[in-house]
Amino acid sequence: MKLRKSLVAAGALASAAALLTACGGGQIGQSGGDSKPANGKKLMLVPGVQAEPFYISMQCGAEAEAKKLGYELTTQAPQKFDAPMQTQIVNALGANPPAALLIAPTDAQAMLAPIQQVKNRGSKIVEVDTALQDTSVAASSISSDSAEGGKLAAQTLAKLVGDKPGSVLVLDTIAGTSTTNARAKGFEDELKNHPNLKSAGVQFTQNEPDQAATKVTAALSSTPDLVGIFATNLNTGEGAATGLRNAHKIGAVNLVGFDASPSEVEGLRKGEYQALIAQDPASIGQQGVQQAVNALEGKAVTRNLTAALHPITKADLDANAQYFYKQQC
Template sequence: MNRKGAIIAGLLTLALAATGCGSSNSTSPGTSSGPLKLAFVQGVIGDAFYVTMQCGIQEEAAKVGATVSTNGPQKFDPALQTPVLQSVIASQPNAILIAPTDVSAMQQPVQQAVQQNIKVVLVDTTLKDPSIAASAIASDNLGGGKAAFDAIHQLAPNGGKVLVVSVQPGISTTDDRAKGFQDAVKANPSYQDLGVQYSNNDPQKAAQIVSAALQANPDIVGIFATNLFSAEGSATGIRQAGKQGAVKVVGFDAGPDQVKALQDGTVQALVAQQPALIGRDGVTQAVAALKGQPVTKSIGTGFTVLTQANLNSPEGQAAVYKTAC
């Protein structure tokens, strides 16, 4: 009987051990023990906007004891961002904060993360169907576009031709900025909208676009550049055409090159977002989702219009983007 009892006890022990291993393997990323693992997938590496957002993410993650890994494509391109995201998914973080590079093309890749029980928070850009994400945080881009037109209206009050230089169609943020600007132009008959041209996030191409536009329409009075690289290229194109001061430029974002252009007078105003705040809010919402706490499905953040007059103020300096954390 003792031998038989020992055999039975041994079998029970093996059964319990097997049950424990099975339970451990089925634990979802969002409920695993230890520090929370967060991953940030940027829209593009090297953009001061995303660097500043990364700083905000790291700052907030440190407060809650979470770890953060940051990855991103070399260009703002869904074909390049998709494999980056797939690699991040394979590392099984608890949550991913991502700036999708296209509203449609990134829908399925992000869905794959959700199917792996990874919480997703959209930061800056969004998807065609953002409901799959726990939360989405972005600037008021329509309002930012209108603010850009208001700035040009103040700089060139007599009206005239205006041009938008954007990135590429299908990016939610820049599409909204262009729309906000163009809607404001349409509401004012003193201005003529020359439409939107796309630089594919290439400053050199943006410079070429502006140079060609000024040759065809030397009476352009204002250009709205919807992101950092578009503004950088637009400033170069105007400088090459010798049109500094004659063509008023309002850029979106406040990276070092844009701030220098503002200081030099090539760009007359910048619409600065709050990327660090977007990052901090993203971490807050991701952690809440992981803990089963209430989340805010959509959060809008504001912006600061920078000019030479307010650039050196405390508010102005706080709005300038970082190049490193």
């Protein structure tokens, strides 16, 4: 009897071990093996910051595509473009991971660990807009060609300035933000091809409009021959416009912004900006969902996709209305 009871007990333990193995008992931070999230039709979008027209437009494109393909997409964004805030959101997914996470990493290195943890729980990872420095994590990455966007901004500014000599200031956001850093570099590289223009350097604004305004005020004082400013995103552009407005330099210094938010478009119409480099965030969101679904359904996935860029001046403003960003879906 003792032998029989021992065999039964051993069999029960073996069955329990097999069940745990089949269910995937890995914890966050472990490899997870073949663990797959239970939410097979649920997608999560974590943009860089909430209430920003670029990311709202991305969300609209992603939601429409998810609905079309029979998936449910939920969006949750940090209050600021901040790695610790975004990390809190991503870490909270660990207990109930989505089938796929679409994310715009707020820091190319700091967001690696939390995103990797979600991947370890079985979620597919798709980067939208920004990307991790480690290219092994995401199944696909969709963004504008930021370096090309910076180059396009420099070419546009050079046309606006003409042969007039002078200095040009670049306003970047946060060191470690893949997209804006690449825009700044692309701009600086292209500026070397225009001998009448010289760089006044790159200033970081921490993605805060008031800091951008302060940087512009300081540059106007220290650089009398300032003829142009390139603002690498919405917040730096709005701050730069404020700085120029406060100094009564609107129109005297050419401002080229990146993106086409409602406030930027209105600023271009009023002459506060001389040009905008518009992205297509709705397309980025749409393609992000497509790649996530392809990864989940075992279809072909494209590792890197590039969305188009569109230079807009006041002269062709209305003709490019399809690229204006939304404030709500």
